[in-house]
Amino acid sequence: MKKLSYAVLKEQGYDGYLLESAPERVLQFGEGNFLRAFVDYFIDELNEKAGFNSKVVLCQPIAPDLDDRFNEQEGLYTLFLRGFQDGKKINKKRVISCVSRCLNPYKDFEAVLACADNPDLRFIACNTTEAGITYDSSCQFNDVPAGSYPGKLTQFMYRRFQKFGQEAGKGFIILSCELIEDNGKELEKCVLKYATQWNLGEDFINWIKTENIFCSTLVDRIVTGYPRTEAAAICEELGYEDNLIDTGEIFGFWVIEGPQSIKDEFPVDKANLPILITDNHKPYKQRKVRILNGAHTSFVLGAYLAGQDIVRDCMNDDVICGFMNKTIYDEIIPTLDLPKTELENFAAAVTERFKNPFIDHALLSISLNSTSKWKARVMPSLKKYVERKGTLPACITASFAFYIAFYNGYAMSEDVLTAKRAANEYTVKDDKAVLEFYLAHKDDSAADLVHAVCTNTSFWGEDLTQISGFEAVVCNYLTQIRENGAYEVMKALA
CATH class of the missing domain: 1.10.1040.10 (N-(1-d-carboxylethyl)-l-norvaline Dehydrogenase; domain 2)
Structure with missing residues (x-):
């Protein structure tokens, strides 16, 4: 059985939505089941329904070698959203095509940093678990990469500052999805601590504060992940091998705390998605x-x-x-x-x-x-x-x-x-x-x-x-x- 790819879908006459080529406008720290069934699903819907026209670069926050699995499938994977809705049993399939590639910072951190040189990049999404947003003073600027996620993010943002620090509008809208109180604000605190600890300069610190929006968010969807016991039968029915199948419930709701101007770039209303941008997510x-x-x-x-x-x-x-x-x-x-x-x-x-x-x-x-x-x-x-x-x-x-x-x-x-x-x-x-x-x-x-x-x-x-x-x-x-x-x-x- 052939592995999932754009060519295989074309051979099958797949008539669902696919976006084979688009600018990489989103960097995502985390390649796990939740982000792929939630953030990447919504981005895929935005691409289809609101012309968001964005690819997502995945970056593994920890070391396991999962990047090959994504790249072998050209970033494609099959998502099943399943549940009980409006009195009916629902099992909805969608091939997610918004992911371009997956990078492993422990193999090639320069490839990750190079994404900061991309003028189209505007959004950073992350879910590095509850333990991910922590300040570890042992992290150093010259680490390849820094051990903590906020450390890696600070290194990445400094590369961006060096490239585009003199241009307005080249900072990031950062969507933190970790399950901690005020996740975005806590992430910003950690980044500012590293900027100070590493003596990266007042200009960089001011750029972090003025050109970037750290959004605290509330995420709500149960994601059941890879259906291990069903996978073989599902692949047989699909007609292709997919080692990245993901499953979750139908219900999904995302609350993003930030200015309404975010909608100008992240057109959730145009796509009629269950995403709310508000000044208070609490x-x-x-x-x-x-x-x-x-x-x-x-x-x-x-x-x-x-x-x-x-x-x-x-x-x-x-x-x-x-x-x-x-x-x-x-x-x-x-x-x-x-x-x-x-x-x-x-x-x-x-x-x-x-x-x-x-x-x-x-x-x-x-x-x-x-x-x-x-x-x-x-x-x-x-x-x-x-x-x-x-x-x-x-x-x-x-x-x-x-x-x-x-x-x-x-x-x-x-x-x-x-x-x-x-x-x-x-x-x-x-x-x-x-x-x-x-x-x-x-x-x-x-x-x-x-x-x-x-x-x-x-x-x-x-x-x-x-x-x-x-x-x-x-x-x-x-x-x-x-x-x-x-x-x-x-x-x-x-």
């Missing part, structure tokens, strides 16, 4: 964390105790799905400040995303580190609801009892806590201190356990018994869970 991040992530954290532990194992199956159970929807619509949405219609539309999309027939999202996988997740994703909704309504949100309060019941294990080994669901054992995974706390309280009464958890300020940053009535209601729910099971508690609330 309300949208809050919406995602509170509704999408908060829904996960507030129902999955109870759903697991109720006998379920997969998110999709929970959505087909009227009681569990009803509990989740009541949590979102009645208790979370009233705590948020975006327009109600926007929030409800997002919530409806969340339910469809959870029904995705192509993703077996295990509840136990989601349960990892639920203590910090509950604090970050659910507790803000609890406190805001109490502030606005003057009463406790029933489902959110019950979710705290589900959390305690799930963590109520009886034995610990190899940094996991063993607990039981009916006759079956399961493992709880969290920070060691969290697990040791629950082990120490394994024989507590419901009242003693709830009190111990609520007053553990190292978990929550505050004493939750200070929230009026919270301790007593959580204790009541935990007692009901122990006596009647989590499902009956959900049924009474749904």
Whole structure:
């Protein structure tokens, strides 16, 4: 079977959109599944629908030899976006043709730096994982390349400054997609630190600040990556070998914080894409964390105790799905400040995303580190609801009892806590201190356990018994869970 290429697609009579030649206007640090199913997908759509006419140069942020795989396929790969949308099962295929080549800075850093000499280059996209945006003072300007991603970016930007520093409009629009708070601003801080540490001059520092836009962004799409178990069958159906197949969910939403002038160069409105350019991305991040992530954290532990194992199956159970929807619509949405219609539309999309027939999202996988997740994703909704309504949100309060019941294990080994669901054992995974706390309280009464958890300020940053009535209601729910099971508690609330 022939490897995917433009010639093979022509032989097959492929009638989908392809862009074989265009200026390289985007440099992308990161060649992983997420960026290819998200950023490169959107750029491919911009090329087709808005005449963006741009190729993307991929640069590997770490050392593994993946560049050959991309270059052998001329940058082409097949993307499948799959899910449940508008009540229908969707499996949409697209050959992505916006990638021109892939460079490995550990093999040829000069080839990467040479991209800075290209006058057409305007955008830099990146996703170097949460650990990628870090300042490492051991990095030196003469390293080939610098060890950290911000170090490499500083070296690259200095090359650009040397070539075009006297021309306006030759800086970069930098789209940071790492999953950290204020990703763009944090990246800019690191670059400025290196510019200072390496004594690259005030003119360069001023150029960084005035000619470049570091955009913080929010990215939202579940990307499932290379379909290992399906790949052979998919290639047989496609009629070509593709070692870069990528898969993700249908839903996608990208919020870019920056001036509206970005639209003049990045014409997302013309392409009618789910990309929002705004002066503040944080309300949208809050919406995602509170509704999408908060829904996960507030129902999955109870759903697991109720006998379920997969998110999709929970959505087909009227009681569990009803509990989740009541949590979102009645208790979370009233705590948020975006327009109600926007929030409800997002919530409806969340339910469809959870029904995705192509993703077996295990509840136990989601349960990892639920203590910090509950604090970050659910507790803000609890406190805001109490502030606005003057009463406790029933489902959110019950979710705290589900959390305690799930963590109520009886034995610990190899940094996991063993607990039981009916006759079956399961493992709880969290920070060691969290697990040791629950082990120490394994024989507590419901009242003693709830009190111990609520007053553990190292978990929550505050004493939750200070929230009026919270301790007593959580204790009541935990007692009901122990006596009647989590499902009956959900049924009474749904």
